[in-house]
Amino acid sequence: EAQVTQNPRYLITVTGKKLTVTCSQNMNHEYMSWYRQDPGLGLRQIYYSMNVEVTDKGDVPEGYKVSRKEKRNFPLILESPSPNQTSLYFCASSLLPWGGNTIYFGEGSWLTVV
């Protein structure tokens, strides 16, 4: 089954404790990205990757890091989480990296930073 898989789905952590949210897709997609969802703001892009070893900032990259060492994986790293990073996070992928290609989302990761 074609899917984008994120882990963990739910996490409560403390300020400053480094954490990683993993993302994996099994569709051989070139493009992957991370979004965060906040009430009234919809989803906003954090980082994206057009292919292995190619990453770039989205709209709201501050406080996040990513890496793309393999085509299928695109982890999101919060080096020193803060309460304003409490949000619902989505990993996404599409076959090609250009605008207009349909994007498929993972199930979401609920992150709470206290």
Next chain:
Amino acid sequence: AQKVTQAQTEISVVEKEDVTLDCVYETRDTTYYLFWYKQPPSGELVFLIRRNSFDEQNEISGRYSWNFQKSTSSFNFTITASQVVDSAVYFCALSEAGNNNAGNMLTFGGGTRLMVKP
């Protein structure tokens, strides 16, 4: 810069009523794509439809229909004979095509929460 506005933050209807969710967008590009996603209470995002800017034909899929009007920059979504299972947050999104959007970024509206009561 691109922008998507969903003016209705919350709509409540009774089952079997028809309901229309509004979406207005802004873009300077002539080639772009519009999407609708559904987010049920479980949280995942479900892809519903993708339309390109050159195709203004309305589309119907079962009880769902979409009305794309470039003249008013709108891409509205209608659910006919709503059901309780339609209760969800619905997002409209815009993607500018090609090299102008190398990150294939989707610009989302704020979402409309639809509650269908039995």
